[in-house]
Amino acid sequence: MAPAQLTPYGNGNTIKQMRTPRVLLITVVICIAFLAQAFAGDWKKIKVATEGAYPPWNYYDKSGKLVGFDIELAKNLCGRMNIECEIVTQKWRGIIKGLNQGQYDAIMAAMSITEPRKKLVTFSRSYADTPNIFVVRKDNPLASFRSPLEHLTLDDISPAEQAALDALINALKGKVIGVQVATINQKFADAYLGEHAEIRIYDFQHTVDLELYQGRLDALVGGMAYWVPIIKSEQGKEYTIIGPQMTGGPFGSGIGVAVRKKNQDLADMFSTAIDAALRDGTIKKLAIEWFTFDTSAPQ
Amino acid sequence: MDIQVIIDNLPLYLQGLRTTIVLVISSLLVGLCLAIPIALLAASKNKWASALPKAYIYFFRGTPLLVQMFMIYHGMGQFEAVRASFLWVIFQEAWACALVAFALNTAGYTGEILRGTIEQTPYGEVEAAKSCGMSNAQIYRRIILPSTFRRALPAYGNEVIFMLHGSSLAGLITIVDLFGAAKIVNARNFVPFESFIAAGLFYLAITFMIVWGFKKAEHHWHAYLRPRES
Amino acid sequence: MSQVVAYFPLILKGMLLTVEVALLSLLIAVLLGLIGAVARLSKSRIARGIAGTYTTIIRGIPDLVLMTLIFFGGQILVNDIGEKMGLDYIDVDPFIAGVLTIGFIFGAYFAESFRGGILAVARGEIEAGHAFGMTPLQVFSRITLPAMVRHALPGIGNNWLVMVKTTALVSVIGLQDMVYNAGLAGGSTRKPFTFYCVVAFLFLVITGFSDVGMRWLDKRYSVGVRKA
Numbered sequence: 001m002a003p004a005q006l007t008p009y010g011n012g013n014t015i016k017q018m019r020t021p022r023v024l025l026i027t028v029v030i031c032i033a034f035l036a037q038a039f040a041g042d043w044k045k046i047k048v049a050t051e052g053a054y055p056p057w058n059y060y061d062k063s064g065k066l067v068g069f070d071i072e073l074a075k076n077l078c079g080r081m082n083i084e085c086e087i088v089t090q091k092w093r094g095i096i097k098g099l100n101q102g103q104y105d106a107i108m109a110a111m112s113i114t115e116p117r118k119k120l121v122t123f124s125r126s127y128a129d130t131p132n133i134f135v136v137r138k139d140n141p142l143a144s145f146r147s148p149l150e151h152l153t154l155d156d157i158s159p160a161e162q163a164a165l166d167a168l169i170n171a172l173k174g175k176v177i178g179v180q181v182a183t184i185n186q187k188f189a190d191a192y193l194g195e196h197a198e199i200r201i202y203d204f205q206h207t208v209d210l211e212l213y214q215g216r217l218d219a220l221v222g223g224m225a226y227w228v229p230i231i232k233s234e235q236g237k238e239y240t241i242i243g244p245q246m247t248g249g250p251f252g253s254g255i256g257v258a259v260r261k262k263n264q265d266l267a268d269m270f271s272t273a274i275d276a277a278l279r280d281g282t283i284k285k286l287a288i289e290w291f292t293f294d295t296s297a298p299q
Numbered sequence: 300m301d302i303q304v305i306i307d308n309l310p311l312y313l314q315g316l317r318t319t320i321v322l323v324i325s326s327l328l329v330g331l332c333l334a335i336p337i338a339l340l341a342a343s344k345n346k347w348a349s350a351l352p353k354a355y356i357y358f359f360r361g362t363p364l365l366v367q368m369f370m371i372y373h374g375m376g377q378f379e380a381v382r383a384s385f386l387w388v389i390f391q392e393a394w395a396c397a398l399v400a401f402a403l404n405t406a407g408y409t410g411e412i413l414r415g416t417i418e419q420t421p422y423g424e425v426e427a428a429k430s431c432g433m434s435n436a437q438i439y440r441r442i443i444l445p446s447t448f449r450r451a452l453p454a455y456g457n458e459v460i461f462m463l464h465g466s467s468l469a470g471l472i473t474i475v476d477l478f479g480a481a482k483i484v485n486a487r488n489f490v491p492f493e494s495f496i497a498a499g500l501f502y503l504a505i506t507f508m509i510v511w512g513f514k515k516a517e518h519h520w521h522a523y524l525r526p527r528e529s
Numbered sequence: 530m531s532q533v534v535a536y537f538p539l540i541l542k543g544m545l546l547t548v549e550v551a552l553l554s555l556l557i558a559v560l561l562g563l564i565g566a567v568a569r570l571s572k573s574r575i576a577r578g579i580a581g582t583y584t585t586i587i588r589g590i591p592d593l594v595l596m597t598l599i600f601f602g603g604q605i606l607v608n609d610i611g612e613k614m615g616l617d618y619i620d621v622d623p624f625i626a627g628v629l630t631i632g633f634i635f636g637a638y639f640a641e642s643f644r645g646g647i648l649a650v651a652r653g654e655i656e657a658g659h660a661f662g663m664t665p666l667q668v669f670s671r672i673t674l675p676a677m678v679r680h681a682l683p684g685i686g687n688n689w690l691v692m693v694k695t696t697a698l699v700s701v702i703g704l705q706d707m708v709y710n711a712g713l714a715g716g717s718t719r720k721p722f723t724f725y726c727v728v729a730f731l732f733l734v735i736t737g738f739s740d741v742g743m744r745w746l747d748k749r750y751s752v753g754v755r756k757a
Contacts, residue, residue, distance in 0.1 A: 214376035374722030491601035
């Protein structure tokens with residue numbers, strides 16, 4: 001290393017030295033402007049994080065472009081709120097921590113609104129509600145099961161809902177049910193069916209699917225958004241969906257946009273935009289495009 | 300450390316322990332029965348007779364037990380013919396698939412151990428038998444096989460431990476063996492340390508018992524090799 | 530058949546990862562093995578005790594249990610430590626967890642092979658080194674180590690073959706090796722038997738190549754040794 005560089009003034013780069021204060025000044029001004037914005041709740045530009053690995057919600061397509069339902073909807077909502085949005089990707093694990101550390105301002109990543117998450121972040125109203133269902137082979141006796149109710153919300157169960165739940169549990173008595181480990185499906189199966197049916201927990205979703213196909217499982221619990229496209233395709237012609245479309249309880253209460261706890265104003269802005277998008281059918285249109293069926297949250 | 304979780308789930312672990320022990324013992328028994336003809340044929344000087352058992356040994360020792368088990372558990376269901384026949388009654392059950400996979404695998408390893416020991420039988424023993432006028436079958440039954448079993452004992456002890464450890468793979472195909480029990484406890488309580496260490500301690504204990512058992516057996520069967528006590 | 534061909538690149542990608550895991554684990558295992566062998570032969574009771582416990586744990590607990598313990602337990606441990614240091618969530622990479630576990634397991638087996646090899650080195654060679662005025666470290670690196678390799682080689686070769694097969698376990702913690710990818714391909718084509726057969730064959734290919742390599746090494750390290 002040249003000795004001249006060790007002295008504080010001697011590097012001779014006078015142009016840089018002269019420019020530094022100006023750059024600094026501009027930066028400070030910008031920062032103050034941003035901070036002022038943040039405090040005023042006047043959002044002009046935000047970063048929205050998504051996972052980028054959860055088709056059809058958000059994923060990279062074959063050409064390496066970030067696409068999906070979340071991406072399209074995020075652009076649409078930002079347009080309605082008149083905010084400039086930059087979409088960034090972040091691994092699922094740690095996605096909430098990144099939000100709270102300020103790396104981005106909102107999360108749109110098929111995130112279910114659940115009680116534990118509500119302790120860490122504030123959610124907008126739900127923009128989608130993808131119920132969970134049972135999938136069985138068409139040649140399994142269970143395929144003929146008809147639920148008295150089409151929808152079943154597992155919070156505040158009404159007598160009619162209790163009857164539907166009882167009918168479901170009764171039909172599944174002694175059956176073998178598969179779920180992937182550490183999912184809301186496992187949580188549901190353990191809590192509601194653990195004492196009545198044999199629950200098999202698998203490490204990978206593709207193993208659960210294969211086991212159902214080969215007939216070792218009578219049924220599996222899965223997300224409707226994942227299964228409906230499969231069942232409509234050639235790949236899923238042996239399967240059918242049974243039972244009520246279940247939401248609430250362990251399944252959470254729909255999919256929402258997560259923001260930092262202190263940014264209630266941003267959450268409200270998202271909620272207003274989502275309301276509008278639900279009303280004019282934008283969300284329904286996007287849902288049918290990406291999931292092949294309507295996943296709109298109830299208005 | 301949350302020991303309470305383990306205490307609460309002790310019945311599950313004990314059920315797993317039972318499954319592990321039953322699975323290992325039955326696999327070893329079936330495997331040994333298969334290994335004897337495999338070893339005898341593989342040790343034969345006739346190239347045609349030894350080719351197939353040698354290929355069998357090569358395959359089962361050269362590929363992972365995990366892949367062999369998946370070939371049977373996930374693989375058998377690929378064939379409509381299997382799923383339509385009585386075979387599916389057997390292969391539909393995870394424990395039967397595990398038993399078949401483990402038995403075939405240990406037959407390969409045990410076959411190789413026995414083949415090596417048969418080939419190393421001191422020729423003097425065979426010669427002595429011949430001069431006594433024994434037939435070939437008699438020589439095998441009275442001389443070669445007993446002598447082989449004795450000399451194969453230490454290597455077979457290792458194989459038993461490998462089989463015990465290998466049997467933990469059963470937990471991956473929905474069987475509630477020791478490892479399967481640990482997996483369930485972890486999945487329901489999120490306690491990876493406690494759940495897997497508990498299973499590890501059980502395995503450690505069984506391993507010690509096997510080592511001790513084989514030491515006793517060697518002491519007994521190798522008595523003729525020890526210097527005479529005065 | 531065309532389905533198998535379509536998935537073949539995926540399987541080959543997995544095979545590459547299998548070989549990567551095996552080679553990196555080998556590196557760790559050899560390092561741990563050397564340390565373990567020296568510790569077991571050392572005069573220090575503590576070193577011998579630690580090395581002995583290490584061997585007992587490895588020989589007594591199944592690989593699969595150790596691997597899941599290190600992967601899932603390690604995840605919690607790393608994040609507990611990270612949280613105390615104010616770090617962000619750290620994802621334990623299954624690749625690192627897999628390589629460390631397999632390296633750790635086989636370190637114990639390599640230690641055993643190396644110990645046997647070191648004991649087999651002719652005493653006179655080592656004494657000659659000392660007489661030459663070499664430091665103990667020089668004697669170890671210039672005489673004991675190269676001479677030991679020949680004796681340890683059969684054990685090393687055997688350990689390597691077992692290790693290659695053990696890498697299959699990394700599929701359990703979600704690492705996309707060839708066994709995991711065969712599961713994916715077998716699931717979506719509904720032809721798991723076909724894909725696991727392909728993978729079994731590829732394992733035999735790796736083993737076959739290893740055999741050739743081992744024979745070459747054996748020749749190289751046996752230069753100057755007469756064989757009957």
